Amino acid sequence: MNSMHxxxxxxxxxxxxxxxxxxxxxxxxxxxIKRNLITVFMSIELMLNAVNLSFVTFxxxxxxxxxxxxxxxxxxxxxxxxxxxxxxxxxxxxxxxxLAVDRIDLMKL
Amino acid sequence: xxxxxxxxxxxxxxxxxxxxLLQTHxxxxxxxxxxxxxxxxxxxxxxxxxxxxxxxxIVYAGAIMVLFTFVVMLLNAGREERTLxxxxxxxxxxxxxxxxMAVIATMILRIQGLGPAVIENHxxxxxxxxxxxxxxxxxxxxxxxxxxxxxxxxxxxxxxxxGGEREDTK
Numbered sequence: 002m003n004s005m006h007x008x009x010x011x012x013x014x015x016x017x018x019x020x021x022x023x024x025x026x027x028x029x030x031x032x033x034i035k036r037n038l039i040t041v042f043m044s045i046e047l048m049l050n051a052v053n054l055s056f057v058t059f060x061x062x063x064x065x066x067x068x069x070x071x072x073x074x075x076x077x078x079x080x081x082x083x084x085x086x087x088x089x090x091x092x093x094x095x096x097x098x099x100l101a102v103d104r105i106d107l108m109k110l
Numbered sequence: 111x112x113x114x115x116x117x118x119x120x121x122x123x124x125x126x127x128x129x130x131l132l133q134t135h136x137x138x139x140x141x142x143x144x145x146x147x148x149x150x151x152x153x154x155x156x157x158x159x160x161x162x163x164x165x166x167x168i169v170y171a172g173a174i175m176v177l178f179t180f181v182v183m184l185l186n187a188g189r190e191e192r193t194l195x196x197x198x199x200x201x202x203x204x205x206x207x208x209x210x211m212a213v214i215a216t217m218i219l220r221i222q223g224l225g226p227a228v229i230e231n232h233x234x235x236x237x238x239x240x241x242x243x244x245x246x247x248x249x250x251x252x253x254x255x256x257x258x259x260x261x262x263x264x265x266x267x268x269x270x271x272x273g274g275e276r277e278d279t280k
Contacts, residue, residue, distance in 0.1 A: 011226035012116045015218050017153065020120050022214040024146075026207050027127040033203045034131065037190040039182055040139045046174065047127060047143065050150055053166075061157040062224060064232055066242045069159050073243070076169050077254045081261035083174045087181045088265035094185050100136075103193055 017058040024051035038090050038100045042083075049079050112227065115156060122149040136187045140178045147171040158233040 028051060031044030053072045060068025090100070097105055126145035133139045151166040243251060 010113045011228060012112050012156075014224045014227050015221065016116065016120070017157070017227065018218045018221075018224075019215060020123065020153075022211060022218065024123060024127055025214075026211045027124075027131065029207045029210070030204075031127075031131045033199045033207070035139075035190070036193055037136050037187065039136045039178065039185075039187055040130070040190070043130065043136075043139055043143050043178065046170075047130065047146065050147060050170070054150060054153065057154050057157050057159050057162060058227075060159070060234075061227060061232070066234055066238055069162055069234055069239060070243055070247060072159075072162055073165065073239075074250065074254065076165060078257070080169055080174055081257055083177055084261050084265045085268070087177055088268035090181060091185065091269045100185060100187050101190065 014058050014062055018055055021051045021055040021058065024048075024054065036102055038093070038102055038105065039087075041102060042086055042090065046079065046083070049075060112156060115152065116227075119149040119152045119156075122146075123153070134189050134192070136182045136190070137179065140175060140182060143178070144171050144175050147175065157227055160233060161236040161239050 025048050028044045028048035031047065032041055035041050035044060053075055056068045056072045056075070060066070060072075093105060094100060099105065123146050126142040126149065129142040130139045130146070133142065147166060147170045151163045151171070154160075154163040154166060
């Protein structure tokens with residue numbers, strides 16, 4: 002009886018939002034602690050995904066299609082951004098021969 | 111059923127994200143990011159967004175991560191060495207992350223009227239989604255195709271062998 006209750010229990014939407022917040026913060030932490038250019042870029046993708054999850058959650062809450070369409074646009078922009086960003090990483094690697102962000106600090110004050 | 115699926119895939123998401131931070135080799139980070147994205151697709155399905163779940167698998171876990179792993183292998187990226195990072199990141203960054211997390215969590219817990227997630231009565235079909243996308247939002251949709259064209263040209267120009275300033279010296 003107790004296990005049936007557990008199976009049929011509903012999930013509050015606040016849990017989805019909390020998961021999205023935790024994923025976003027993990028992305029920010031990754032952006033700060035990772036020392037490799039490519040993994041820093043992956044942390045940005047993680048943040049984009051976390052925000053997408055909260056968009057979908059709110060679209061579910063208010064039964065709106067527009068939230069999901071916004072996620073669709075975010076996905077398209079992320080694809081374009083990944084292509085250009087990785088091309089920039091390849092160009093940087095060709096000049097500096099390293100991917101460590103500590104050694105790519107030409108523009109640092 | 112919903113609860114069990116949510117717990118399993120939310121846990122997979124979090125484990126993948128933490129693993130992304132802990133791994134030192136970029137290819138391991140890329141593989142754990144694929145785990146995160148695929149389990150997010152399942153969570154989208156639980157929220158009734160079936161088209162987005164498919165797009166998440168195809169675009170993110172497919173196209174974008176293939177690009178990432180391709181670049182990791184192309185550049186032969188080795189193990190990253192851990193350094194302390196910049197002082198600004200330590201002094202400002204981590205307290206800022208904690209503050210952001212605290213603010214977002216309190217805001218979420220204070221929101222009134224958030225219902226439970228149920229998919230029985232509301233699954234957004236691709237039909238509904240495309241009806242709005244191709245009528246009311248047709249102009250932004252077409253503008254993104256221009257964005258893609260610019261992105262393709264830009265990435266080809268940037269990654270071209272010997273591109274950029276080297277041509278001036280010829």
